[in-house]
Amino acid sequence: MLLKNQVMLIDGMALLFRSFYATAMSGYFMINSKGIPTNGIHGFVKHMMTAINTYKPSHVICCWDMGSSTFRTEMYSDYKANRGAPPEELIPQFDLVKEVVESFDIPNVGLSGYEADDCIGTLAKQYSQDSEVLILTGDQDILQLLDENISVLLLKKGIGNYAEYTTTNFLEEKGIRPEQMVDLKALMGDTSDNYPGVRGIGEKTALKLLQQFESIEGILENVETLSKAQKTKIKEDLEMLHLSRKLARIHCEVPISCNLDEASIKINRDKVFEKFSELEFKGLDQFIS
Structure with a gap:
């Protein structure tokens, strides 16, 4: 068209x-x-x-x-x-x-x-x-x-x-789709907007996790297969992970x-x-x- x-x-x-x-x-x-x-x-x-x-x-x-x-x-x-x-x-x-x-x-x-x-x-x-x-x-x-x-x-x-x-x-x-950027920001946080995401997880790790598991839901479903350090970080910052995703998402309504x-x-x-x-x-x- x-x-x-x-x-x-x-x-x-x-x-x-x-x-x-x-x-x-x-x-x-x-x-x-x-x-x-x-x-x-x-x-x-x-x-x-x-x-x-x-x-x-x-x-x-x-x-x-x-x-x-x-x-x-x-x-x-x-x-x-x-x-x-x-x-x-x-x-x-x-x-x-x-x-x-x-x-x-x-x-x-x-x-x-x-x-x-x-x-x-x-x-x-x-x-x-x-x-x-x-x-x-x-x-x-x-x-x-x-x-x-x-x-x-x-x-x-x-x-x-x-x-x-x-x-x-x-x-x-x-290496990810645009809509996955929200989950990327939720994982790695945003220093300029001042929210932490999951402490200790940077862009490189966040990208790798999303390429492997697609979404935060996918990562959480497979959290027991992650390295001990990754699993600990995510479980400790689970509440902030979900909050960071809400902060990262552009509200289109x-x-x-x-x-x-x-x-x-x-x-x-x-x-x-x-x-x-x-x-x-x-x-x-x-x-x-």
């Missing part, structure tokens, strides 16, 4: 944070005459427009985290508790970047209590029924969403460099929707440049076709 639409779902926070830290490390915050730092937004536009110009999607939607409190923090209070408060130069850019996205007539989507990943997963499942979906992010967790009509573009260093993933090359690289008609690419240059002028942006004209 020929799919007429190609929908790009953008992980807004991933682009904003990457863009902010790209220049913040050298102390360059692009503070304008109003005293507002804009470095993250400036880089965000470069990343977003380079991807749009490269892949030429018919529709674009930007998804956002809506605060740090989510159903995952209710489930496990230490979830992402290792992350400090955002730098003060980044804080005013959270709301401003959404205004910039609006100036492109690109919908902003997010819902309190859920992460951007959950919104992306929900919309990807909806649209992939009859459209091709491209997800732009820097977060490998999203790879669990790979499906027949869902591809992932992982941002690499620089602008316009991506690791492109499909179900096929993911399987070739990892968020009560959100976005009419594709509203997401159709139709950039009004005057509207965009008016916003750029307000923020005193320079050097972005080449990115706006």
Whole structure:
């Protein structure tokens, strides 16, 4: 079946944070005459427009985290508790970047209590029924969403460099299917999201176990055949293993929707440049076709 639409779902926070830290490390915050730092937004536009110009999607939607409190923090209070408060130069850019996205007539989507990943997963499942979906992010967790009509573009260093993933090359690289990634994360944990999984089991062992037994259920059914050390670790951390799986799984039933008609690419240059002028942006004209 020929799919007429190609929908790009953008992980807004991933682009904003990457863009902010790209220049913040050298102390360059692009503070304008109003005293507002804009470095993250400036880089965000470069990343977003380079991807749009490269892949030429018919529709674009930007998804956002809506605060740090989510159903995952209710489930496990230490979830992402290792992350400090955002730098003060980044804080005013959270709301401003959404205004910039609006100036492109690109919908902003997010819902309190859920992460951007959950919104992306929900919309990807909806649209992939009859459209091709491209997800732009820097977060490998999203790879669990790979499906027949869902591809992932992982941002690499620089602008316009991506690791492109499909179900096929993911399987070739990892040796497991995308949906097994949830169990992989449950076993090995995630230091950036601050949940431990099974202590003492790393990626190499977790991959080997999943290749052999398919799933956590398969591993538990055969737990007596494992090495003594593996068996002990899994039995001791069984509760955390099951909790980590709940934390790792992207929730694809968020009560959100976005009419594709509203997401159709139709950039009004005057509207965009008016916003750029307000923020005193320079050097972005080449990115706006």
